[in-house]
Amino acid sequence: MNSILSSRLQSKTLQCTRRMAQRYLGLSLSAFSEKQSSSFQHEHTMNLNNNRNFSTAVSKIPDHHYEALLAAHNRYDHYTSSAIPIGLEMTMDEAAINNNNKVSFDKILILISSCEGENKEVEKKGEGAENIDEDIESNEEYPTDPLLSRQGVGKALSIARLTAKHAYQENGLTPDLFVVNPLRRTTMTALLAFPQYAPGMIKEKAWICHPLCMEEANGKVSDFVCDPNELKSFFRGIDYSIFEQSFDREKMNTLTKKPMIESKNDLLQRTDDFMNWIKQREERVITVASNSAWLQSMCGFSIDYHPNDHGSKMFKDGELRVVGIKFRDENVNDQEIERIVS
Numbered sequence: 001m002n003s004i005l006s007s008r009l010q011s012k013t014l015q016c017t018r019r020m021a022q023r024y025l026g027l028s029l030s031a032f033s034e035k036q037s038s039s040f041q042h043e044h045t046m047n048l049n050n051n052r053n054f055s056t057a058v059s060k061i062p063d064h065h066y067e068a069l070l071a072a073h074n075r076y077d078h079y080t081s082s083a084i085p086i087g088l089e090m091t092m093d094e095a096a097i098n099n100n101n102k103v104s105f106d107k108i109l110i111l112i113s114s115c116e117g118e119n120k121e122v123e124k125k126g127e128g129a130e131n132i133d134e135d136i137e138s139n140e141e142y143p144t145d146p147l148l149s150r151q152g153v154g155k156a157l158s159i160a161r162l163t164a165k166h167a168y169q170e171n172g173l174t175p176d177l178f179v180v181n182p183l184r185r186t187t188m189t190a191l192l193a194f195p196q197y198a199p200g201m202i203k204e205k206a207w208i209c210h211p212l213c214m215e216e217a218n219g220k221v222s223d224f225v226c227d228p229n230e231l232k233s234f235f236r237g238i239d240y241s242i243f244e245q246s247f248d249r250e251k252m253n254t255l256t257k258k259p260m261i262e263s264k265n266d267l268l269q270r271t272d273d274f275m276n277w278i279k280q281r282e283e284r285v286i287t288v289a290s291n292s293a294w295l296q297s298m299c300g301f302s303i304d305y306h307p308n309d310h311g312s313k314m315f316k317d318g319e320l321r322v323v324g325i326k327f328r329d330e331n332v333n334d335q336e337i338e339r340i341v342s
Contacts, residue, residue, distance in 0.1 A: 092166035113315035115152035119222035155318035156192035176283035181214035190289035199237020
């Protein structure tokens with residue numbers, strides 16, 4: 001019975017995903033041909049119950065960003081170990097079981113990194129150039145705040161298959177809230193990956209764009225953010241009020257100024273602040289969509305992440321992880337921590 005229900009939900013979810021891709025990108029259904037989808041088939045057939053690393057991603061990213069974060073953390077050390085929440089990575093089926101275990105976990109976070117944007121297509125053309133960054137930035141084809149590429153849409157489609165199979169009410173794992181950063185490719189990734197809960201759908205949930213959920217200024221032209229009013233007209237139904245209140249063209253990448261570089265310490269503080277914001281929310285199962293560098297900062301430093309070596313790993317394009325969160329208090333001692341992570 002559950003398998004039949006799951007199959008029907010997957011079919012409906014993919015139909016929603018196709019319609020949303022057409023809405024935001026103007027893609028024809030041929031963009032989702034069997035030939036294109038077959039390249040992701042090995043990811044769809046993964047045994048999720050026996051494999052914690054159930055990423056839908058394929059690309060590799062260097063770890064120099066983590067080294068810079070670690071150096072900033074060791075230098076400034078604005079954290080207190082007693083305040084860092086405990087996080088346990090789990091499969092979606094394990095999360096469904098633990099969703100009812102409110103003693104061990106206060107929150108279930110479904111983390112998803114942005115799928116490939118149109119900027120990557122231009123970057124691939126520039127491979128081999130001596131000054132690739134300068135060459136790319138001066139390229140008229142290089143997009144600011146790009147949408148998803150066709151390959152990015154394909155990856156989002158593979159995630160939609162996974163979420164349709166595991167994230168629904170009868171299975172015990174229904175997201176209560178979606179939080180996205182202001183970048184359009186990130187928002188599109190989340191909308192296409194969870195179309196059944198998108199604004200305007202029968203099962204719609206609350207969607208919030210949060211400025212703490214991104215790198216504020218990383219020097220990348222592709223990460224220039226659009227004006228909140230433009231985003232509101234493009235992604236109707238998403239709450240941009242928090243982003244509007246904090247939007248400051250002088251402190252972040254925008255379409256009207258040259259990029260700046262923020263300190264890693266600022267990034268660490270922001271992921272710390274975001275976890276405090278999550279703690280204050282009433283929702284239990286929260287989906288958070290952001291870029292890989294921000295997610296690495298949160299998992300590597302703002303969460304006492306288990307298994308220990310997984311939090312420091314950079315998210316790949318279109319990677320999904322599920323993490324059970326336990327906020328520390330006077331009742332969470334070493335024995336309790338050992339019980340949670342074991």
